[in-house]
Amino acid sequence: MTELVLDKVENADSDGAQTTARTGAPALWQHVCPLADLEESWGEAALIGDEQIALFKLPGGKVHAVSNRDPRTSAQVMARGIVGSTGLRPTIASPLHKEIYDLETGECQLGGAGLTIYPTRIVDGIVEIAAAA
Structure with a gap:
């Protein structure tokens, strides 16, 4: 597999502060599943190492x-x-409290x-998926 070094993956808190999920962590491209196994507009969970995605x-x-983990x-x-x-931004709404998250940035609306x-x-x-090694 190809090694990848992840840059910062940041999310903004409600007060605008940035939190970093990963910084410079070595990562590998992990095989997850055939694209044909995923249904359009439907979520699936995968276990990569000890992380649910x-x-x-x-x-x-x-x-x-x-992340499959609801932040709330x-x-x-x-x-x-x-x-x-x-608008044109894809989102996911939590099934528990319906908070809406941007699928491209992870940011909570x-x-x-x-x-x-x-x-x-x-x-x-x-x-x-590029996940931490």
Whole structure:
């Protein structure tokens, strides 16, 4: 697998402060599943190492990956959230309290803690995620 060094993955808190999920952590592209196994606009959970990750395939085949952990409750439920959008920005609404998170940045629309995002790519029809080694 190809080694990747992740730059900062930051989320803004409600007061505008930045929190860093990962900084310069070595990562590897991890095979997750065939793209064909993901249903459009429906979440699936994957276990990469000891991290639960929620995957969302959007119209056009773009795949987003975020932490499966709901920042408000710490429950591992984000894969069961409601896929939507705000303007042209793809979003996921928590299935518990309906907070809305941007799938590209992880930012919560109401402020507060956001979701960790993971880079994704499709190689030969296989979804891969860059996760910490």
